[in-house]
Amino acid sequence: MNILDIIGPVMVGPSSSHTAGAARIGQVALKLLGEEVRSAKIRLHGSFLATGKGHGTDRALVAGLLGLSVDDRRIPDSFWLAKERGMDFEISGITLADAHPNSVKLEVMSESGRKLELVAASIGGGRIRICEIDGLRADFSAEAPTVVVFNQDRPGCIVKVTSRLGSAGVNIATMQVYRDERGGHAVMVIEVDQQLPEGCIGRLEQEEGIEKVIYLCME
């Protein structure tokens, strides 16, 4: 947090958690998918479901999925904009286990068939946490440049990734590792201090045992 979180952000109202945070979650989902969103299932949980309509949470999420930022004046008209750009979406309620009251589950798909499932929470002041990616647990804010690595859960994967980053001159700020079951799929969430150099992702993806690498940089 810094003084521009105190005076700021510039945002479309009415609520930093229910509107600005929601738009940011949509934006992060779009970045994580890496391609334009063609269809989206939006499942609102808790307070997002109860007061989301009045706060424009629905419109803000759709706006974010279209790439609109939290201060974009078109947020209130995002449903119409989605129609114009040919993005289908469907909004409903869901009860997520152990979730923050302002949570949403997103299932998005691109034209080429790329898919992503995401659970995220808006934790106040427009800040967010990503809690789940493709069914695997995670916990990051998307504020720092973040590398998300999906890999097979077996020895040696982590060291390959960290040494690649190290030799690219990228310093790791935080790192989390999650997996679904022993020897199954795992995910590494790595927040880094520097932006990743060109080509780094491609080289990471070629490493054995690495299934998919996503690089998220919101700036």
Add this chain to the structure above:
Amino acid sequence: MYQSLGELCRKAEEEKKSFWEVVQADDCRERQIPEKTSFAQMKAMYLAMKEADASYDPKLYSRSGLTGRDGGKMQRYVDREETICGPFLGRVMEKALKMGESNACMKRIVAAPTAGACGVVPAVLLAMQETAGYSDEEMTQALYVAAGIGGVIASRAFISGAQGGCQAEVGSASSMAAGAAAFLRGADASAIAHGAAMAMKNLLGLVCDPVAGLVEVPCVKRNVAGAVVALAAADMALAGIRSKIPPDEVIDAMRSVGQDMPVCVRETGEGGLAATPSGERMKDYLTQG
């Protein structure tokens, strides 16, 4: 960000700097940016506040229909020169209502410190600039003062209704605006801190009880309270009056009052005004429709 107003004031005195310069230096150190960049960013926030005020639409209602058009009503009333509080405070109230309504109507605003309390700081600052003709640069310095105070409150206590009730949102905004207003009138660091403390003291205990959980009723009108209290506190500080309880202790009191507040009056929309028969009726109507 600083965790103590006392420490911030000491730093200003030691280094013979103005309150705002200490806040700016801290920002530059924290984010590793030059002064020019920091200043330009803060100025952009002030200009965005100005723009938000100017683009108020007097015809708009919020999606729920609970808010809208009061800013226009107030403006016409102030124009008729009939206000009890005089033309200056009239403008302040008008701007606070307008910003709160713009927020409820999904227009672009600047959270300060939150969206719900976004009308307090600009109502005070914009009205002061309009009447006294301060430059945008001076106003940006004032915004640093507000940010410094808000930063201490956020570090020592909290700035969200869910954590500490409305005293944490409108109370904090009022405290920030009081310090900024006193600064514009030449107050030194200690007077700024005491202005901030006196505003906070006047709003201590304020609950967060939005009808139907929406940032509309009572939020919009509470921005008026925050702005008016801020100016009164700034005037007290400029008169040489000091808070008997030191500023940092006042903020600590806000934290402990907030922690003790029942959950039903911490943004859940289950207590206070939200739980009145009329509040419940509005909620039922909205959830059915």
